[in-house]
Amino acid sequence: MSDLNTIRDLLIRFRDERNWKQFHTLKNLIISLNLEAAELLELTQWKSDAELAALQSEEKFRQQLREECADVLHYLLLIAEDNGFDLIAAAQDKIRKNALRYPVEQSYGSAKKYTELKHQARDAQD
Amino acid sequence: MSDLNTIRDLLIRFRDERNWKQFHTLKNLIISLNLEAAELLELTQWKSDAELAALQSEEKFRQQLREECADVLHYLLLIAEDNGFDLIAAAQDKIRKNALRYPVEQSYGSAKKYTELKHQARDAQD
């Protein structure tokens, strides 16, 4: 069964068969990741939330969404590989960090950024 | 051992404990993914390739890079979950599609986009 390491290995093989590593500076990989993120954003252009909700059950739109997400993931994997870190471990560590930044009692039902929260749990004793 | 499904489940729990699903329209998730991609891009701002290559061996920079990649992956997982597709399968399918778009003999050592390739393999018989 496939996992993220399998995908990474396929990508590395794909890259090396084409001799493309020469183009993969960190800046170039990050630019390309941003371009793929923009293609995702383009799927929402001029669409209201209601229109998007309807599109989310159309097969053509779903396939586009799936492909653009795949493109972003490819660049994440290439960046992680070039910089010697594990994407799964990074994601898990960041969830832990976010749990400290967004204590449930401070952030329940609120879209405030952690920099705007009072963090009473850490900064104050009631 | 952790895999991508574990991370997804942790994210869903994190989201639901904070009652945040109400903010997670497709447009909002994609906007946030783009903002995290921009934070990755900001790590390269005003830096030459040589400066970036040096930073890539500094621990502080590596940690920032790792965290921003984690943030992008979080949004990919939330989008995939909301739209009922598997990110690993999507990534694998897209590699197959790219292999057709970029035949090795046409794209070896070339940064041309597939729309600029001649695709002799598919379009012509020599």
Place this chain on the structure above:
Amino acid sequence: MSDLNTIRDLLIRFRDERNWKQFHTLKNLIISLNLEAAELLELTQWKSDAELAALQSEEKFRQQLREECADVLHYLLLIAEDNGFDLIAAAQDKIRKNALRYPVEQSYGSAKKYTELKHQARDAQD
């Protein structure tokens, strides 16, 4: 009275007093323009259209919006100056081009991209 050329000249003076031209490669200027565009986008993060409409009459939000737009304009002016074109003339020419791409009768009340329009006006005689 100030016009766009005055702003451009102020920006060039600002840049040169700080000896910053060395950082202003085309790639770096475009990356910075994208980062400022992302800061504009961040003003909309997690906000519904109704919440944004309310914010548009709050002074603090209006000031942020104004400043982020100013930042984007600065980079447009620096790119135009470095590449020897006039931004006003470019904007006017592009309106003309868009008028051909989007004939009123084809695009009235429609958010379709020009590549999806039938262009009967140009391609067919009824």
Place this chain on the structure above:
Amino acid sequence: MSDLNTIRDLLIRFRDERNWKQFHTLKNLIISLNLEAAELLELTQWKSDAELAALQSEEKFRQQLREECADVLHYLLLIAEDNGFDLIAAAQDKIRKNALRYPVEQSYGSAKKYTELKHQARDAQD
């Protein structure tokens, strides 16, 4: 002779002739501005600084650059008009603010962000 107000008026007429104001929520305008910024970024994809410097003297590339900058400016003007501020005044005010953030003696020849500068001029007496 054309100035920025002329361009703005042309854009408003273009929009209204097509009955497009209904799509121009703040979020949608900012998303579209980001998409145009990404098209600018795409012009640099996989290109080294040396390759870009060469392209900057090629007519086709120059025209693309000019058009993408025009597209970004269009959205800035539409956002400014919808929110009742003058883009020129905004740009001039922001230069003044940046002059305080980046005192010449602190930022000469340095690409540091103002948040990393010591700001001796404001915070210290020598």
